[in-house]
Amino acid sequence: MIPDIRTVNVTRYVTPLKEGGSLPAVAEADDDFLYVLKFRGSGQGPKALIAELLGGEIARALGLRVPEIVFAQLDPAFGRTEPDQEIQDLLKASVGLNIALHYLSGSITFDPAVLSIDPLTASRIVWLDCLITNVDRTSRNTNMLWWNKQLWLIDHGAALYFHHTWTDWRQKAAQPFTLVKDHVLLPWATELAAVDAEYRSLMTPAFFEGLVCLIPTSWLSPSEAGFPDEDAQRAAYAEFLSIRAAHSGIFVKEAQHARQTLV
Template identity: 65%
Template sequence: MTTLTSALRTVNVTRYVTPLREGGSLPAIAEADDDFLYVLKFRGAGQGTKALIAEIIGGELARTLGFKVPEIVFANLDTAFGRTEPDEEIQDLLKASVGLNLALHYLSGAITFDAVVTRPSALLASQIVWLDCLITNVDRTPRNTNMLMWHKELWLIDHGAALYFHHSWDNWQEQATRPFVQIKDHVLLPWATELDAVDVQFKTILTKDKIREIVGLIPDEWLDDETLTAAEKREVYIRFLLTRLAASAIFIEEAKNAREKRF
């Protein structure tokens, strides 16, 4: 099982290669000063740093649970970067994203997961469905699986749409114990028949200390605003995840019911 490091590496973006025109956030393939290519996700995009926070938490929870996830790094964008970019939309995005952004190691040659071509085991499908119920990830549907096949292994990517409770902090306690009704659209739900066994296994791995360690990776500058301090927001993320773990029977039952209705 992959072990979470105590900190994410930081790289400096040196070259903008090409945009990935998927959705409204305009991520890009970029090169960094370590000579690797990354999928760069910008703080100046539509959902701002909240999408980057969800990416860190979702991705590192997945890694802790043993899933294949591309390395996540912090990516510094200099003020001079992108001045010669001819596309005005991209130039505006780069200007709005100066400073600390997020990037995932680019898996060159990877192909989009297709459930028709590659059928996962019941255990793996159940593990991924369980994770997405925990983090309320709405973005793992047949239309947009956010999974890749690379060297014949399944990799999880793009968790920026998860943890949507943080777009409204007022009722996070209520949202933490809600069923995840969007699970009915999950691409792997047909094979997720081992959710109870996965629940027992994964709850022994995701300890309070491990969750606190993962949430602790989030930079203060991405958390501070006029309503809550960085420390207060970090504590909300921790309590949300712990509350959701304690109430996992609710989202497991919702997933089981959704599966019975669909199949």
């Protein structure tokens, strides 16, 4: 089922989150909720927002917990009174549609050395990150939160890194994810074969074709990527993910092999 993504208007810049590579911030919207706002004007650009959207909603479709994702509209007048010049420049460059995740107040960074995780959950997260080629779930930065006694996944902006060049993207779709060796949950991922059988049937071409329709036109750059129009670029995202899911056995074997070298 394709999610219905709400759109909110950003009303207040609360505080920057300096640890994020894309200079995210906590912001308030016109629905009176707080969000972690990620800006299209950051150095990583709209591609990080596309990866955030697709990666987060794929995780949700697989039954994993992700904070609600919304489109966040930034008005041209927003941030004019911001005293920090770097932040003001970022806000000016991000006018229009951005992305935000519901702020989990009181959450803590998940540390598997302190909080236990079961093998099935670990295997599901490893499988997800192999599918979307997420390089950013390491011991240095787990991008997982513990909130209300539950595990939540955040920050998928570094996933789908193939779209930074679009070179030989069909071939890349069927390649193993060698960086799984650095995945923070790999030592606990003993159920990858069972998860693969469960998840492969959920990740269908029809699902991906519907999902990519959510990508806002303003985030796409078809001419830069070598496509005739935005619909063609959306279709390429869907095809990449469909190929990857159909060849999941390749990245599962890579993950299993990498795990054997750890244990």
